[in-house]
Amino acid sequence: HAPNIITEPQVLSSLKDFVQKGGNILLTQDAFPYIVDLGLETERPQIRYVEARDGGYGRKIGLHAFKEHPVFDGLFGGANIYNPYQDVLCRQNGYFDDSFPKNGKVIAVDWSYIHLRENSKLMVEYEYGRGKVIAVGAYVYMAESNYHKNHLSLFLENIFNYLAERKEFEKKYYWDYQPNLIRHFKKDTPSIDIPSSKVWDKSPGSITLYSRDASEDFWDIAGQRLVIMGKERGGIEEIWAHPLMALRDYEVGIQFTDNDSIHWLNNQNPELEIRPESITRQYKFKRAYLKEIVTTSIDQPTGVIHYEYRGVYSAKIIIRFKSNMRFMWPYSQEVTGNLFYTWDPGMNAFIIKGGNKEFGLILGSNSRPNQHVIGPYNEVIKSDTLLMGVEGENFLVSGGLEFNLEANDNLDMIITASNEGLVELEKNYKAAIINPQAIHIEAIESTRGFLAEHTQVITPNSVLNEGYRWALIGANRFYVDTPGLGQSLVAGYSTTATGWDGDHQINGRPGYAWYFGRDAQWSAFALLNYGDFEKVKSVLKIFQDYQDLNGKIFHELSTSGVVHYDAADATPLYIVLAGRYLKHSGDLKFIRKSWPYIKKAVDFCFSTDTNNDHLIENTNVGHGWVEGGGLFGSNSTLYLSSSWAEALKEVAYIASSLGYTEQSLEYLKEHEIVKKIINEEYWNEKDNFFYYGKNIDGSFNPEVTILAAIPLLFNQIEKNKTSPVLGKFAQNGFSSDWGVRIVLEESELFNPRGYHTGSVWPLFTGWTALAEYKNGNSNQGYTHMMNNLLVYRYWAKGFIEEVLNGLEYKPSGVCRHQGWSQTMVSQPILEGMLGMEPNAFEHKVSLSPGLPVNWDSLTVNHIKIGNHNLDFKMNRIEGRTTYQFTHKGRRPLLLTFSPFFPPGTKIHSVKLNGKEYKTQINANSFQTHLKLNLELKKYATVDVEHSGGIDVIPLVPNPKPGYKSKGFRLLSTEYKAMEFLIELQGQSGSNEVIELYLLDRKIDRVDNAKLIDRKGNIHKLAVSFKKDKTRYVNETVKVLLK
Incomplete structure (x- = not known):
C-alpha cells in the first residue's frame, strides 16, 4: 500500500x-x-x-x-x-x-x-x-x-x-484493448427443409389504428426479448435483443422489370395499420402493391418481416441492413470486440457473431435470394445488376439480398439475435423459418389473452375504451427478459437517434430501454391495479437481487448489467410497492421470503436521516424526484418525505401481516410523525400551498410545484389544505390542454422544454388526476386522465409520450413511448375514477366510483383481489341506478361500496338483491355518496332510487399537434340550497361553452352565463370572459334552480 x-x-x-x-x-x-x-x-x-x-x-x-x-x-x-x-x-x-x-x-x-x-x-x-x-x-x-x-x-x-482460490467462479472477464477486427468465417450447416411463404390471415378482432398517410413518426413492436423500432414511412431503424443492438438501418427497395429505378420504401407514403402485435404497411405502385407486416415473438428473441407482393409484372425486392453488435450503455462501442460474418447456404441466412462467442445474429429468409453480399462495408448498393459493398472506416458489417418476386408472391425475413451463443440462436431460427406465421398468430393470441385476463373497462366513451386497452398493451410491452439478469420493466422506447449519447462516439442508449427503480415502481402500481401480479413479483425480485450492501435499491440497471444507486426515492418506493403487492395479491409467502430485503431497505432509509428530523434525505443519497436544474438541491424534498411516510405505512402493514406486531406499531408511530411534519412544517401559510423541499439549514424552498400531488394521492393531507392545492392544480399555471407542468407557467424557472422546469409529463398529469380523484375533484381528475389518454392518437400511435412541450402540443422528451406515461392512464381510471382499494390478505376490496355525471352505463371486468375475481356493472335510467356484482372465489369477498352521485341528489331508497338496505348517506357541497358493506358470494344487485342532482360534464380539451393551449378550465363547483356555483378560468376576452347535467329540476336563472341549448338533461351555457391585462380571467357562474 x-x-x-x-x-x-x-x-x-x-x-x-x-x-x-x-x-x-x-x-x-x-x-x-x-x-x-x-x-x-x-x-x-x-x-x-x-x-x-x-x-x-x-x-x-x-x-x-x-x-x-x-x-x-x-x-x-x-x-x-x-x-x-x-x-x-x-x-x-x-x-x-x-x-x-x-x-x-x-x-x-x-x-x-x-x-x-x-x-x-x-x-x-x-x-x-x-x-x-x-x-x-x-x-x-x-x-x-x-x-x-x-x-x-x-x-x-x-x-x-x-x-487464495477459496471459491469456484463460473465466469471471469477482463477488459480487452486489442483492436477490433471484422473477419469472414465459414459455416456450412446441413440444409434445412424450408417451406415457402404463405399469405397471412388478417388479424381478426385486433384493435387497429389506421392511417392513410404515413409520417416520420416513431413505432415499436416488442416482445420480452426483442424490440423492433422504426419510422412509419419505411424500413427499420434498430432491432435490440437485450443487451445488444443486433441490427440497424434495415431498408427495403423494390425494382420493377420495366424500370431500372429502385423504389426505396423509406421514401414512399404507405397506408398504415398499427396493431398490438404488428405494424402493417401497404405500398401502392403503378399496377402493383407490396404489403409488409412486422411482428415479434412474445418470449423469444425472434422477429418476422412478412411481404406479400401483387402486381401485373414480376419484380425484384432488395433488402439491406447493418450491424455493429453495439453492447448497451454505459459500455462504449469499443468493448464489442471482433465481429465475424458469413452466408450460410444451409440455413439460407446471414450469420454475424461476436468474438466473445455470446453475441450473435441470424437473418434469413424462406425464399432463396438470387444474389447476396456481406462484409465490413459502410453500406450496400446496387450497381447495374449487382449488389456490392462500399468500404469505409466505420466498424460495421453491412449486408444485402435481392429476391425475385413473381406477379403473386410472398416472402418472410426472419431475424433472431441474443447474447446466448449461436447454438441457441440456430434453434430459434429453425423453429421460426418452418412456420413464420405461427409467431404472428401467437402474438395475436397473446394480446387477446392478456386483455381477457386483466381488468377491462367499458364506458359510454368509445375513445376512452380504446385508449384504455392501448394503455394496458403499451405498459405490458415494457416487460423485458434479459438473459443473465432477470425480468422487469424497462422505462421507455426510442432509438439511439434521440437523447444523450453517453459521451460515446456510437450511441448505445435506446431511449430508456433498461431497468429503472422509480420508473418500474410507479408503473408497477398500475400493473397491480389491472391484476398482473406475476410481473410485479418479478419487478420486486430484481430489486432484491440487486439490492446494495447497505439496503439501497438501484436507480438504473442497464441490460448490459451495470447497476448504480443514485436515487433517493427508489428505496422507499420499493417498500410501498411491496406493501401494495401484498394488498393486491395476498401473496404472504413471497413477502415473508422478501422480509429481509424489505427490512434492510427500511433500515437504510432510517440511516439517511442524519439530522434526526424524522425525514429521510436527498443529500449524499441521491435525486428524487428532480435530477437537476433550478429545483435541485433540497436536503429533503416534499416528494421524498411523502414517499417515506407512505413506505412507513406499508411496512407497518407488512410487519403486522407477518406477525411482527411491535415493529408494526413502531413504523406506524413514525408514519404519523412524518405525516404531521408534512402537514405542518411543509405547509406554506403565505402561499396556501406546500413548500417544494426542506433545505439543509432548516429553511424551505417555497417554489410551487406539482409534486404537492404526491401527499394528496397518498391521502396524507388534512382536509382543510386540500382545496387550495387542488384549486391551483386546476388553473392554467399548472394545467395545459394536454397535461400539467412541474412548475407554474408564471414561475421564473419556467421553460416549456425544460425537463424539470416546465415541460408536461404524463406522469405528473397522472399524479394530479389521482390526487384529484382521491380528494373529491373527480371532474378535474377525469380531465387530466383524458389529457394523458388522448396522446395515443398522435406520434407513436397507440402509445403515450415521455414528455410534451409546456406551451405547444408536441413531443419534448427522449422516448416516444414511455412506461409510466402508459400506466398513468390506467391507474387514474382504476385507482382514481373507480376508487379501487384492495386488501387481498383480508379478502376485502373498496370501490368508490366517481363517474362523469352523464354516464348511464359502465362495465368493469376482471377486477383481481388475490384469488378473487370481481365483475361490476352500472346502468342508469331516469331516477334509478343499478349496480350488479359477479364474484368468483373460494370464500366470500367483503366489499365496501361507496358510489358518488352529483351534489343535490336525494336518495329515496337503496335495495340489496331486492330488499331494503339501510345505508349511510354523506352529502356535501360537491358530491353525495353512499356507503354499503357487502359480503359477496356469487352475485349481488344494488338498486338506488334517487332524484335531483346537478353537475358539470367534465371538460376534455381536444388539441391537435402544434396547437397552443386554449386555457378553458373548470376550477371548482359548489352546491348549496338550490344554488350551483361554477368557478371557471379562461383566456382574457374568450368565449366558451360548458355543459351542465341537471336531473328533475329546472333552471330559474343563470348569472354570468347564457343558456343556449338544452337536450334532455344536458344544458349548454355560454360563458364570456372579460378582457383584462392578465392572460387568464376567472368567472363564477351561478345557476339558481326552481
Missing part, C-alpha cells in the same frame, strides 16, 4: 520467488508501481488526480469490471468503494489513454456515477509461475472517513478469497 520504498534486489528477488512458487501479493495505491520493480511490467504506471466532489448525488467513486470478475462477487460487477464525507482529491496509479499494461490483464477501470472510464485502467492482474499479483491503483483508503466501508471491505475480502 505504501510508496515504492523497497528497492533492494535481494528483497525483490525473494518476492518474485514467493509468487512463482504459489504465493500471492496484493498491491494497492502507491504500491501499484511495484509491478515494474517485480519485473511484471516494463513501462511504469502513471499518476493522475481526480476529485471526489458532491454534485448532489454524493461522492461515490470506484472500480468496475468488464461484465463481472470474482473480485466483485456480491457487488454486481463493480463497486463504489470510496464515498468520502467531504470533497477530496484522489490520486490514481494506473495506465491511462493509450498506455496499457503489456503483460497484465485489466480487471477494472475507473467508475463514477454512470460513467465507465474505460481508458483509466486502475486494477491489473498478473500470473507469475503458480502465483498471482493484483495491483489496485486507487480508492483503497482504509483509514479515511468513508460511507462505503462495507463495499471496500467486501471488495478486499473478495480479492483475498480469489487469490
